Amino acid sequence: MKTDLRVFKTKDALRNALMHLLEQKSLNSISVTELCQLAKVNRGTFYAHYGQVENLFEEYFKTIMKDLADSYQEPYKYVKNLLSKDVNPATIRIFHHIEKYETFYRIVFSRTVPLSYYYLLFDHVQSLIRDDVSEHYLNGIDIDISMVSAYQANAILGLAIEWHRQDFKQSAEEMNRLLVRILSI
Amino acid sequence: MKTDLRVFKTKDALRNALMHLLEQKSLNSISVTELCQLAKVNRGTFYAHYGQVENLFEEYFKTIMKDLADSYQEPYKYVKNLLSKDVNPATIRIFHHIEKYETFYRIVFSRTVPLSYYYLLFDHVQSLIRDDVSEHYLNGIDIDISMVSAYQANAILGLAIEWHRQDFKQSAEEMNRLLVRILSI
DNA sequence: AATTTTATTGTACACTTGTTCATTAAATAT
């Protein structure tokens, strides 16, 4: 069954209002009241759909994660000449993805945001990496794949964190080259 | 100049109250009001010292980070027979540290907590690693040390995250062995 | 021991939060 038109409208209004507010102030400083005023939606209606402003943001989050998974589908496009035996070219797409949604990732990596967003991102990268790890690295080695992929996924995210910290001054391309160099050390 | 005795008393009462409350409920669900009631401190006094409950927690955080730095001082004690050329034995102390303060790290790694705590932890691990990285790995190699240490620090924290996720079922010793194995792949 | 300094208290205020419920109105189904 399809969603009620009214539900669609309110959710749309709320998402738009949130996006506008996020250009001015940080996520955690946006109150339910001001959000509803801007969206012209009753506060009670907001609470009927979301428990807090963060839940609304998480809905947007999922569409971004969809793009991350998509870019994983066409991996060998940009990095074919950078590969060493240890580098997964799909992995390396993540920097282009982050560059594409820079505004979004400035929020995800901001200090005041709940850790759950980082985990959502971590989960996705980990599961993207997990397949390759078990395929290319661990032939017959008895080791917890979750641990290995957690290690590698978070290492990449460590670069992303440092990248964010340096205000994304490097290009995604440079980040790719950096990763390859680190892996070859 | 030393701190006023009254200030010391109120901070002490607040910290104790917070620790008691954290045994029952999650950090973000603790209100300033209930905290002050338990601590028998005026709400206005709380706001004179901290802006929010989180700030109080962060003060406790610093004492834990102090222990992390301390355990870094006596590194070769527990892991001397686990070393490969790539493993920094000091690095590997982190799992024992986390095990020691498990209750605390269950909070730091919980979803609802602000990302800033993770960053505080990340900062410490990164700076601990930074020295060794520049010393042992990068002899004459021109590469951003912040990036390399961010990569390695967060990789370790990735294991910690996965460890937390698996409810710390492994011992710190097992985590050490795991790390060594991953590094040798 | 008396005086000065300053942290804490109690009270008050406007505001946000999260929830409830009867009323209204929009969308879907007949």
Next chain:
DNA sequence: ATATTTAATGAACAAGTGTACAATAAAATT
């Protein structure tokens, strides 16, 4: 087109938030 379903509204509630300020009391200074 009409009836039915159900989402959105508005109002009201108790509780928490963040801030301000005069009164008090505890600590530091002399």
